[in-house]
Amino acid sequence: LTQPGPSAYPPCVLARGNSLPPKVPAGSSSGVYIIQPVGLHPIMVYCELGGADRGWTVIQRNRQDTDITWAESWSTYKHGFGNVHSEFWLGTEYIHQITRQKIYQVRFVIWDAANNMRFADYNLFSLDDESQGYRLRLGTHSGTAEDAMDSDNPRKVHNNMKFSTKDRDQDTYRGNCASRYGGGWWYSACYSVQLNVKGGLTWGSLCKGNCKHCVVGLSWPV
Numbered sequence: 001l002t003q004p005g006p007s008a009y010p011p012c013v014l015a016r017g018n019s020l021p022p023k024v025p026a027g028s029s030s031g032v033y034i035i036q037p038v039g040l041h042p043i044m045v046y047c048e049l050g051g052a053d054r055g056w057t058v059i060q061r062n063r064q065d066t067d068i069t070w071a072e073s074w075s076t077y078k079h080g081f082g083n084v085h086s087e088f089w090l091g092t093e094y095i096h097q098i099t100r101q102k103i104y105q106v107r108f109v110i111w112d113a114a115n116n117m118r119f120a121d122y123n124l125f126s127l128d129d130e131s132q133g134y135r136l137r138l139g140t141h142s143g144t145a146e147d148a149m150d151s152d153n154p155r156k157v158h159n160n161m162k163f164s165t166k167d168r169d170q171d172t173y174r175g176n177c178a179s180r181y182g183g184g185w186w187y188s189a190c191y192s193v194q195l196n197v198k199g200g201l202t203w204g205s206l207c208k209g210n211c212k213h214c215v216v217g218l219s220w221p222v
């Protein structure tokens, strides 16, 4: 555990070039770090340091066999829940605060039913503020997992959707997707991806309700 002190930047995300402080000291390892986005109190995040020049601020992790129900309220999602060492949601407000500081990209890492690891990157990732429903903004897709977050089907798309929970229905469905399917998510009517749920996870046609494990991380664009 290291506490680099207040910073506008998640310290686990390594700068490329010399212009963007701070850097993680050589020899740092994946684990829990304290970060302090501008205008926010310090928060604890899990940093996945994947190599010499790359780091990821983990905003979500889940497993098929999790003990967490994920069927939480708007305010619980807002401030986060779970254990950063196992399954957790960082907090929708904190994700928003981090992504408003700087341009971020996102990586969704998915382990399918056969435990094969795949990933989907989007070269931009941000959430609008709470008054805008934490609407999701994604850039261009790449990676080994399909572009399931930005489906062509308006009933299943997630990009540009507001976040919904069981007690705040902001989906495009006549019913309440979050009540019907469990955890909070950027539902439309209703989903092609659902990672905030107890039991089998879904990523498009890669695994419909039987993905085993997922990690979602933020980094600066390469």
Ligand SMILES: [Ca+2]
Binding pocket: 169, 170, 171, 172, 173, 174, 175, 176, 177
């Ligand atoms: Ca609805």
